[in-house]
């Protein structure tokens with residue numbers, strides 16, 4: 794009887810440890826894409842706010858635009874496990890990169906606002922299917 798109880802307890806402890814390890818691994822795997830998303834979210838929402846104003850050809854905008862471009866180049870590797878292929882996801886990444894490249898941080902506010910709308914649509918298009 795005691796032996797049985799000990800087996801149950803040991804089984805529970807092992808089960809708990811394994812599931813905790815698994816949860817940690819899964820979380821670490823998504824840390825990179827989620828970190829990238831947070832950086833993009835920050836730059837994107839700040840830029841959108843600024844684009845409603847009158848001064849848009851600023852250093853902050855130039856930095857946000859170049860960061861968005863750099864980060865957008867990491868989306869493929871971050872979202873696709875190495876060696877796997879997903880043509881639809883690749884298309885969303887491509888569409889997003891195209892939109893990001895069209896954002897000219899030297900343009901006037903209305904032009905930047907329009908470019909940022911296109912970027913936002915590309916974010917949402919991918920989220921609709923993959924988030």
Ligand code: HEC
Pocket residue numbers: 823826827828830831833834835837868872882885886889912913915916917919920923924
């Ligand atoms: C090619 C696909 C794709 C594009 C483009 C994309 N996202 Fe995401 N996004 C995802 C996926 C997939 C997740 C879920 C990641 C996860 O939880 O592991 C996500 C999650 C997020 C999250 C939640 C992060 C968290 O901490 O859970 C935010 C915020 C976000 N995206 C913002 C953006 C913004 C802003 C843009 C555009 C500037 C964008 N995303 C473009 C695929 C994309």
